[in-house]
Amino acid sequence: MAARSGEKEPLDAVRLDRLLCERVRKELQCQTLHTRFDVNPLRRVHTIARKPMSWHDAVEEPADDKFLNLIHHAALEPTKKYSEPQTESQEVGWNTTPLVPVDRTDRRLHFPHRRTEITK
Template identity: 60%
Template sequence: MAGRQKEKVTPDEVHQNEILRELYLKELRTQKLYTQYHVNPLRKVHTITRKPMSWHDNLEEPADARFLHLIHHAALEPQKKYTETQTENQEIGWHSEPLVDPERQDHRLNHFKVYNDITLYKAKLWSLGEDDHRK
């Protein structure tokens, strides 16, 4: 009888119910309902965001003029922040005014596309994806 296996006994509904009841009681003992939230004093936190849709977000807070000035100053272009370049890479394009006043009527500086009959025909063919007019 050494090769005989033990039969697996399935518990009936009363035992299953008692096992579940014991499991639920253990869970209820270890659970704790938190309604007050606070910052962990042992952990350094720089900022705490507010909860979305909470009532305190609708309150008007006075604007901090110094903070707003710093934010607006940081968003400026480098030419408006500094009087001269801070790095060598900023030297390229620091003075961005054009050297020659661009006049649209001056044909020496502006070369617009001019279409004749044949160039217009070929441009239309190319826009349709045709490489050869004999196709």
Template identity: 50%
Template sequence: MSKGATAAKDPINIVHQSAILEETIKKEQRHQKLYTTYSVNPFRKMYTLTGKPNSTHDSADGEEDDNFLKIIHRAHQEPVKKYTFPQTEAQEIGWMSKPLIPQDREDRRLHFPRQNSEITKYMDAAWRMKEQQENLQ
């Protein structure tokens, strides 16, 4: 067939379209799972509402849902405490926050403490005296 013949297509067959739709629906139902475990979204900000003024079933010491509290506390943890490895590429930066080389102040190869010579000690004292004199005026 040539390109001109594609313009004169066969008309749409309703039976075939219905069979395709039926097969699609069956496939969706086969893989569909009914979700019945509902809870509060832990990533949303919580707004607590007070009970009605004259209701007797709302008490000040209401019972706490331990599962809900566990979910909320887990949602507010740092990613390092929640997961064993980074979940995104951006989390890889800074994931291992423990230094590779432990800090040893006695190791002279890595630790260079500030050292003052006689000149720097003299200049520190001179600057302090100059600042004190300016503050007194």
């Protein structure tokens, strides 16, 4: 009668074991064992070391200065690349120079850590 009123009957250990066995059986049917592994074709593969005796690696080519400057310029941080921020998020922290010059002798703005008898 408890099932008709909307309340569920409590599960005993036998029913729980039966449900668990059914779940494990269904999971094992869906699982497949992979025994063949390959390199991901979508990922670039880089060679680790060159062959020391190959002739094409030993050929000296002149460096392309324009290309090297382009690579170095791309590696710079945005404040050195651009004169002003390009996005809204770059505006935060764009000006990194302090407004007040740092003076270590001024006790009003510099609070160094001190060792006292209490902190030892």
